[in-house]
Amino acid sequence: MPDTPPTKKIWDRAAWRDASFFLRYLRPHFNVFIPALIALATTALLSVTFFKLTAEVVGKGLGGAKGPEWMAELQHSIFILAGIVTVQAFIAFWRIMLFAKASERALATLRRETYSRIIRLPMGTLNARRVGELASRLANDVESMRETLVVAIPMVIRHSVMLLGSLVLVLQISVKLALVMIATIPVVIVMIAIFGARIRKLTRKAQDDLATTQVVVEESLQSIISVKAFANEAHEMARYNQNLGNFLTTAIRAAAPRAAFVAFIIFAFSLALIVVTWVALRMLSEGQISSEELTQFAAFSAVIASSVGQFSELITQIQRTLGATDRVREILLEPTEPEAPDAPKVRFKGEIEMHDICFAYPTRPDAPVLREFSLQAKAGQRIALVGPSGSGKTTSISLLYRFYEPTSGRILIDGQPISEMALPTLRKNLALVPQEILLFGGSIRENIAYGKPDATEAEIIEAAKKANAHLFVEKLPEGYDTLVGERGTQLSGGQRQRIAIARAILADPAILILDEATSSLDAESERLVQDALDKLMENRTSIIIAHRLSTVRRCDQILVLSAGTIVERGTHEELVAKEGSLYGTLARLQLE
Numbered sequence: 364m365p366d367t368p369p370t371k372k373i374w375d376r377a378a379w380r381d382a383s384f385f386l387r388y389l390r391p392h393f394n395v396f397i398p399a400l401i402a403l404a405t406t407a408l409l410s411v412t413f414f415k416l417t418a419e420v421v422g423k424g425l426g427g428a429k430g431p432e433w434m435a436e437l438q439h440s441i442f443i444l445a446g447i448v449t450v451q452a453f454i455a456f457w458r459i460m461l462f463a464k465a466s467e468r469a470l471a472t473l474r475r476e477t478y479s480r481i482i483r484l485p486m487g488t489l490n491a492r493r494v495g496e497l498a499s500r501l502a503n504d505v506e507s508m509r510e511t512l513v514v515a516i517p518m519v520i521r522h523s524v525m526l527l528g529s530l531v532l533v534l535q536i537s538v539k540l541a542l543v544m545i546a547t548i549p550v551v552i553v554m555i556a557i558f559g560a561r562i563r564k565l566t567r568k569a570q571d572d573l574a575t576t577q578v579v580v581e582e583s584l585q586s587i588i589s590v591k592a593f594a595n596e597a598h599e600m601a602r603y604n605q606n607l608g609n610f611l612t613t614a615i616r617a618a619a620p621r622a623a624f625v626a627f628i629i630f631a632f633s634l635a636l637i638v639v640t641w642v643a644l645r646m647l648s649e650g651q652i653s654s655e656e657l658t659q660f661a662a663f664s665a666v667i668a669s670s671v672g673q674f675s676e677l678i679t680q681i682q683r684t685l686g687a688t689d690r691v692r693e694i695l696l697e698p699t700e701p702e703a704p705d706a707p708k709v710r711f712k713g714e715i716e717m718h719d720i721c722f723a724y725p726t727r728p729d730a731p732v733l734r735e736f737s738l739q740a741k742a743g744q745r746i747a748l749v750g751p752s753g754s755g756k757t758t759s760i761s762l763l764y765r766f767y768e769p770t771s772g773r774i775l776i777d778g779q780p781i782s783e784m785a786l787p788t789l790r791k792n793l794a795l796v797p798q799e800i801l802l803f804g805g806s807i808r809e810n811i812a813y814g815k816p817d818a819t820e821a822e823i824i825e826a827a828k829k830a831n832a833h834l835f836v837e838k839l840p841e842g843y844d845t846l847v848g849e850r851g852t853q854l855s856g857g858q859r860q861r862i863a864i865a866r867a868i869l870a871d872p873a874i875l876i877l878d879e880a881t882s883s884l885d886a887e888s889e890r891l892v893q894d895a896l897d898k899l900m901e902n903r904t905s906i907i908i909a910h911r912l913s914t915v916r917r918c919d920q921i922l923v924l925s926a927g928t929i930v931e932r933g934t935h936e937e938l939v940a941k942e943g944s945l946y947g948t949l950a951r952l953q954l955e
């Protein structure tokens with residue numbers, strides 16, 4: 364996880380950058396947002412007017428107003444007050460609707476952009492961050508922004524207008540009284556500066572802790588079979604609990620400066636109110652203000668006190684959100700893989716050359732994984748990669764996909780360096796049938812069509828037939844519409860493999876990467892899968908991470924990898940004939 368950035372105060376550049384980050388998403392919705400702001404200010408002004416009118420009539424009533432004229436005036440005022448609340452209710456409805464429209468749309472864009480960033484991050488970055496953490500950013504951090512945008516900011520604006528309006532009215536009654544009230548404002552600002560930075564820092568930590576908690580959830584659910592099989596529910600629960608405990612501690616620690624801030628502001632303001640009341644009553648006894656003005660003054664003071672009380676809570680909420688935006692912004696600033704929307708659709712012949720490749724993973728730069736790795740495959744050839752676990756077979760394939768860039772060496776396809784190709788052009792020419800096949804939640808049809816989203820029904824069925832999948836799919840009650848579980852768990856291993864093969868057949872790549880499954884299937888399934896694979900490998904270059912002798916034997920070239928270097932290469936016959944070869948030993952082991 365990245366280091367915690369330096370603490371920020373509400374007025375420093377970083378805080379403004381956070382605010383402008385928000386604004387960038389809101390700007391396209393200003394046509395809705397600005398009317399919402401105007402509506403908000405209008406309802407707030409109407410509230411102030413309502414209080415002013417009420418205070419005026421009450422003041423007059425208490426001041427001893429009597430007679431039919433007063434009755435008529437009272438009736439008139441009541442009508443106006445009823446009118447104000449009606450208009451206010453009407454505007455309030457539209458204000459909330461407009462605010463929701465602008466904010467939710469802005470946040471949807473933010474979510475969309477964050478997700479699209481996450482999914483396009485290079486493998487190196489994705490390895491460094493865990494899936495659950497990224498998912499949490501998208502869910503929890505954006506949700507925190509949502510609360511601020513939809514609730515806190517409108518409330519701040521409303522209370523600012525009410526506060527200012529009331530101060531102006533107090534100013535009209537008595538400059539002296541208004542000044543006493545205004546004197547408290549610098550206190551609020553100083554308090555925001557003192558507590559705000561701490562609130563933000565702790566919130567950022569709380570959001571990080573929450574993201575770590577999410578990692579446990581995602582990881583345990585992804586491997587739920589292992590969790591249950593090892594009866595490790597309690598262990599996972601303990602892991603979750605520990606992370607949740609950290610979050611809880613930080614969340615509660617973050618509540619302390621918030622509580623102190625709110626409590627202090629309320630205290631300071633109430634104290635100021637006592638002073639103001641004292642001054643006001645003295646002014647009344649000295650005849651500087653009338654009892655009518657005092658009533659009005661009391662009403663405005665109540666509005667001011669409630670606004671300031673709300674204000675302090677709202678400011679802490681905004682501070683919290685500013686803390687949460689940091690990580691989301693970090694993701695948005697992470698460089699993604701280069702985009703190439705207009706990448707040419709070129710079909711490769713399938714000639715592969717990998718020359719003297721050296722590579723270490725960015726997360727472990729000191730541990731070389733491939734050393735002087737070289738591979739040559741003519742179009743249509745079958746190349747087997749064999750070697751002990753961890754020798755670098757999968758890594759060499761990752762480099763062919765350009766998931767990572769080699770430290771040194773060159774990779775060419777059809778004589779062209781892959782580093783100069785647009786990623787979609789390169790990757791659309793490759794198809795992978797992985798060892799562990801995870802299907803996407805959706806129908807079998809959708810899963811097969813994943814290799815070619817615009818495939819017709821006939822093409823899908825044709826591919827399924829070639830993959831020996833059609834017969835079993837047809838037997839399912841809902842056929843191609845059968846929904847496979849989130850991770851395809853409702854199909855057997857052999858069935859999943861055949862779906863993945865159908866997907867690759869439909870994608871029709873020039874180059875096929877096959878990571879042979881190590882788990883053995885029963886003889887019939889094995890035959891069906893093998894037959895499907897043979898059809899798939901026809902007319903394309905295939906690189907097979909091979910575990911079975913039967914596969915290796917039929918390959919044009921076998922590369923034996925050991926600790927990132929190719930130690931032997933040749934055909935099956937050549938390699939077994941070689942005295943003391945590693946391949947010979949592996950082959951004998953399998954035959955025995």
Ligand SMILES: Nc1ncnc2c1ncn2[C@@H]1O[C@H](COP(=O)(O)OP(=O)(O)OP(=O)(O)O)[C@@H](O)[C@H]1O
Pocket residue numbers: 490724726727732750751752753754755756757758759
């Ligand atoms: N994302 C990664 N980050 C850092 N190191 C990695 C990463 N993936 C693999 N490695 C390391 O690189 C080495 C080669 O791994 P690789 O997966 O290429 O081996 P393999 O030959 O395919 O093994 P297997 O047959 O078990 O799948 C291993 O030591 C492994 O720990």
